[in-house]
Amino acid sequence: MEWWFHLPIVFWCLTIFTFGLIVGSFLNVVVARLPYEKSLIWPSSRCFACYTKIRAFDNVPILGYLRLRGKCRKCGTPYSARYLWVEIGTGVAFLALFLAEVVFNCHGIPGIKYDYLTSNVPPPQCWALFLYHAALLSGLIAAAAVDAEHRIIPTPITYTAMAVGVIGGALMPWPWPQAATVVSALPPEITMWNHPDYIGKIPTGVQPWPFWGPTFAFAPPGSWKLGLLNSVIGALVGSLVIRITKWLFETGFGREALGLGDADLLMMAGAFLGWQIPVLSLFVGAVAALVLKVLEVIFRPNNAPAVPNSTASTPVTPTADDQNPRELPFGPGLAIGVVVTWFAWPWLGPQLQSAFFDAFTLGLLGAVMGVGILAAALLLRRPVEVQQPVAAK
Ligand SMILES: [Zn+2]
Structure with a gap:
């Protein structure tokens, strides 16, 4: 079989991974702002230490973080490695979900079938299944990341x-x-x-x-x-x-x-x-x-604080509706x-x-x-x- 017959699956895997990176980037905003009950859409991404607006180019998933070695371009304050791990983690999780549920149909659901050799695009019920469960994965990742950082x-x-x-x-x-x-x-x-x-x-x-x-x-x-x-x-x-x-x-x-x-x-x-x-x-x-x-x-490492204190400025107590840390x-x-x-x-x-x-x-x-x-x-x-x-x- 010629190699280009496999192109559709390669294309979809790359697309799904990129989609996961973008969702992961949004989840990072959720994880960083929700414990302080800040708005998710305003203001745009800023350095938490010097409040400089992060340039769109530096905000690109993974690449932005790696190019600046995880530091603010202006003041050099290091950002939490969580930004990188949540992005990569969501990308990998989405890709794994797509492969497991749609391509290999690991749950054995009749009617979920994507044969990339005969059709270029997965059928609609595959997308419905994938997006539904991707929403659950996103919720789990965000909840776990906030809990690990803030205990709420x-x-x-x-x-x-x-x-x-x-x-x-x-x-x-x-x-x-x-x-x-x-x-x-x-x-x-x-x-x-x-x-x-x-x-x-x-x-x-x-x-x-x-x-x-x-x-x-x-x-x-x-x-x-x-x-x-x-x-x-x-x-x-x-x-x-x-x-x-x-x-x-x-x-x-x-x-x-x-x-x-x-x-x-x-x-x-x-x-x-x-x-x-x-x-x-x-x-x-x-x-x-x-x-x-x-x-x-x-x-x-020894003597590290139990909770990584990423906010070097004024200590803000995380607030939640009904729970204590x-x-x-x-x-x-x-x-x-x-x-x-x-x-x-x-x-x-x-x-x-x-x-x-x-x-x-x-x-x-x-x-x-x-x-x-x-x-x-x-x-x-x-x-x-x-x-x-x-x-x-
Ligand atoms: Zn800064």
């Missing part, structure tokens, strides 16, 4: 992304892009989908499986009402699972654990992915947060947990289907985990002040 997750990020998730859910209701008839083709005499005949056979759409058994009569498969319901339930469950865990930990530890920003993060994910993935993400996220913490301890940022771990669970879902989903679609098993598991969390918190409970200053004698 501003609600404008999570609520805006959640609105996109709910609207997209209504526009692309389960089992879209498959026809609703694939659902009615399932054996009708079985009312609960944890029946062995159903394991691994519930059709996947842009939204994963939504319900126990056949859907409600007022929201049939493929209707916007079902999509809306799925997103709203996903958001509620995502928020609740953190709030319950937070309550259990706080009852056990007797002091504040987790944050409402974490609940908002899973609420956002639930609006896009339905209710099962956020529940599992909490546990995967806890493992990811632990790994991040270990890496941080290994790689952070926490001891440890859980957001980055949780965001990784969501992505890992989401992409492991084609394999993980059928494994867990009998638990997720059986009210009794799920309730029992939830109760056991709740008791486990409470017991662990009680066992790990320590006095708040461990090191009491020894009085001089």
Whole structure:
């Protein structure tokens, strides 16, 4: 085959990567300004130290940062490396998403197919899927980056992304892009989908499986009402699972654990992915947060401050609507947990289907985990002040 037959895929990969860099550049503005409740569009990008307007040419993703070696052109104040990493990270994330979901269709959604050898442009449902999930990735990246830097997750990020998730859910209701008839083709005499005949056979759409058994009569498969319901339930469950865990930990530890920003993060994910993935993400996220913490301890230079203080000028206290800064940022771990669970879902989903679609098993598991969390918190409970200053004698 001649090499130029592969040009369409090369073109789209470069386009998607560039699109990711531009979105990442915007996310940097969000991360830098939202914790201080500044406007996102006014004024234009400025040096945070000398307030010189950053020239359009210096504001080009990656290149602008590298050419000036991460410093202000006028006053030489170094900028946080986060600017570079968020840009590159978003570009790579978008490219990986496009390859995984559209080109290789890793979720195995029938109707998602881009054969670049026969058509130059991916079909519309591929773009809908990609853009929908790119919005979720952007929300996760922004939330994780703000949390890592300021230990808060501003609600404008999570609520805006959640609105996109709910609207997209209504526009692309389960089992879209498959026809609703694939659902009615399932054996009708079985009312609960944890029946062995159903394991691994519930059709996947842009939204994963939504319900126990056949859907409600007022929201049939493929209707916007079902999509809306799925997103709203996903958001509620995502928020609740953190709030319950937070309550259990706080009852056990007797002091504040987790944050409402974490609940908002899973609420956002639930609006896009339905209710099962956020529940599992909490546990995967806890493992990811632990790994991040270990890496941080290994790689952070000694005596470095815990929070990189990028604003050298007057200290500004980050403000958020409903939360105080926490001891440890859980957001980055949780965001990784969501992505890992989401992409492991084609394999993980059928494994867990009998638990997720059986009210009794799920309730029992939830109760056991709740008791486990409470017991662990009680066992790990320590006095708040461990090191009491020894009085001089
Ligand atoms: Zn400057």
